[in-house]
Each structure stands twice: as C-alpha cells, then as structure tokens.
Amino acid sequence: MNKCEKYNNIENENDIEIYDSKHLPLVKEFADRIDLVETINNLVPSEMGIDPGTMILALILDTLSGRTPLYRLEEFFENQDTEVLLGKTVSNETFADHNVARVLDKVYEAGTMKIFSEISRNALEFFNIDSSHVSFDTTSVNVYGNYEHYSKDVEDASLKITNGYSKDHRPDLKQFLISMLCVDGNIPIFGKTEDGNASDKKVNNAVLSHISKHMSEHGLEKGAFIYIADSALVSEDNLKEIGEETKFITRLPATYKECERVISEAVSEKKWEDIGVLSITKATKNRPATSYKGYESEVELYGKKYRAVVIHSSAHDKRRQKKIERELKSNKELLESEKKKITKKEFFCKRDATEELKGV
Missing domain, CATH: 3.30.420 (Nucleotidyltransferase; domain 5)
Known part of the structure; x- marks a missing residue:
C-alpha cells in the first residue's frame, strides 16, 4: 500500500504523521538529477545494510538543513520522512555514528577526488x-x-x-x-x-x-x-x-620588473582602449559603476614572451585621490604643529631661523 492509499484510509487524525522537511526535498530532487546516489554506489563497493550513496545523501541533507555537526545523524532523521528525502524508508538507527564512519572510510578508500569529479561531470552534462x-x-x-x-x-x-x-x-x-x-x-x-x-x-x-x-x-x-x-x-x-x-x-606579481615596465609603458603611451562598465550590480548615486580601460602589450618571462594587458579602473583613481587627500591633510597637520613650536622660539639672527626651517 502506498502512502496516498494509507492516508486515504485514515480515520483518526492522531494517526497522521507530520514532518517539517523545509527545503530538503528540493535538495533531493537536484541529487536525483545528477545521479548522486547511483554514481557513488557504482564507485564505492560495500556490503553494508545501507548503501554508501544513500548515506552520503543523508550527510548532505543534514549539512544543508542548517545543522553544524556531521554526527548524531540518527537524531536528525528521527523526525524526518526518509521516504521523501532518501527515496525509501530507512530506520533512523541506521545512521548511527559507527555506520557513518564505516561509509566514509569506504568512500576514502575508493578515492574522494574520483567520486567528486564523476558527480561534477554529471552536473555539467545535465545542466549544460x-x-x-x-x-x-x-x-x-x-x-x-x-x-x-x-x-x-x-x-x-x-x-x-x-x-x-x-x-x-x-x-x-x-x-x-x-x-x-x-x-x-x-x-x-x-x-x-x-x-x-x-x-x-x-x-x-x-x-x-x-x-x-x-x-x-x-x-x-x-x-x-x-x-x-x-x-x-x-x-x-x-x-x-x-x-x-x-x-x-x-595577474603578474609586482615583484617582477616587467610588471612595473609595462605599466609605465601604458601610462606614457596613452593608447588606452575603452572597455566600459563590467559590473553586474546596478549602480547607485552613492556607488557609481566603475569604468575600465585597457592597454595591450607583451612581457618577457624566463626567456619567453607573453601577451599582457594593463587594466585601469576609474575606482582606482578615486581611491588614489582619497589617499592623496589623506596624506595632504596629515602633512598639513604636522606642519601646523611644527609651525606652532617654531614660532614660540627666539632666534639670535635670521640665519639661525633659516637653519631651523631646513630641519622641518
């Protein structure tokens, strides 16, 4: 008897089982689309009572439920509809820590990179x-x-x-x-x-x-x-x-001399090509869109030449301007402080005053 027939025959409302699975059925649907369980089962040999694919799916569901620890899964599935989330009825006791550990050991032995890559290939193909x-x-x-x-x-x-x-x-x-x-x-x-x-x-x-x-x-x-x-x-x-x-x-590190050279070349040549705005985020009054321009050249690294593109950002100009303004303000405050100190001093002659100013 399937669940629909079972619920149609319910006479007492106390017999109704209520589960709060939230978004997890969607996770199960996507797992089905990329053949998660089947792929893992094909790559991880096991004679356990629960197949490795279902156990890994259970771990994924547990993680995406918002629970932080990857243990005590049996408590998590005690109040979950496993038929909906895992595709079959599974006792929550099956997810005891020692069973989870045994499956993870088998996954490790089979090769985690191999399994992950195979699943990712399924996803690339399915979603194009x-x-x-x-x-x-x-x-x-x-x-x-x-x-x-x-x-x-x-x-x-x-x-x-x-x-x-x-x-x-x-x-x-x-x-x-x-x-x-x-x-x-x-x-x-x-x-x-x-x-x-x-x-x-x-x-x-x-x-x-x-x-x-x-x-x-x-x-x-x-x-x-x-x-x-x-x-x-x-x-x-x-x-x-x-x-x-x-x-x-x-990105060519600034520690390479070729980096400084090609940037200087771009600034002196002034042959920038306008690229425009690339941001996906909509610009606002307080946060205008950044505009870019580029200069194409080449650099030589370890005896071989490579194409190089110097990118200029309008946001960089604004950041640089703010930095200069901060430095000017700081220097002004320092000079004002020195000025107050000097004006309080008495000098024997103009020459002494001039020498004092040279040290500022």
Missing part, C-alpha cells in the same frame, strides 16, 4: 554548464587541537594539519588547505585537501600536471579551455608546465 573557463584557487580551513597523527613531523600522514600562511589571518591556529577547480563562476569540478603549509605555487603546479587529462574527461582538449588563477601561477616551473597549448589568465 559552460566549462570553457576554469578557475583555480585555494582556501585555508582553521582547526583547533593538536592533531598529533597529522602533524608535519609524521612522514606517512595522509594530510599534514599544521601552521602555515593563514588567509583568515589566524596564524595562531593550525590549518589544512582546500584547492578547487571551478567553472562558470563558482561551480566546482575538482577538489582536493592539501597540507596546511603547502605553497600555492606548488599546488598550482600539481594541478597543472594533470589538468589536461581532467578536462579531457569533461570533453575539453588542450586549447579548448582557459585556465584562470591568481598570481601564484607565475613561476618558472608553472609556466613551463602550462606549455604552449593551454591558454591561461593570471
């Missing part, structure tokens, strides 16, 4: 997402505690949780990194955890070493996509790894 522009970045995740088994001194640790450059400005905390490749703005297609003290330049190099293979799995060969990354991409090893065929966009 543009993957011709690939963005790369890393972020740090702060943690509390010692994590002795994952310290930098443990050679065979799968992940080193340690102190490193903190993007959250918390150098006192240990951390690990997450590196991601995203398409169409912010849709991840590849993700990996990195050591807490890993260098962005080296992480970039590791990604570059297999990005062509990864993108070909998404139907894009070399030259068919543009790799976008921050200034950590610019190093001799990375530029060598990126080769001739892969197109890329990055």
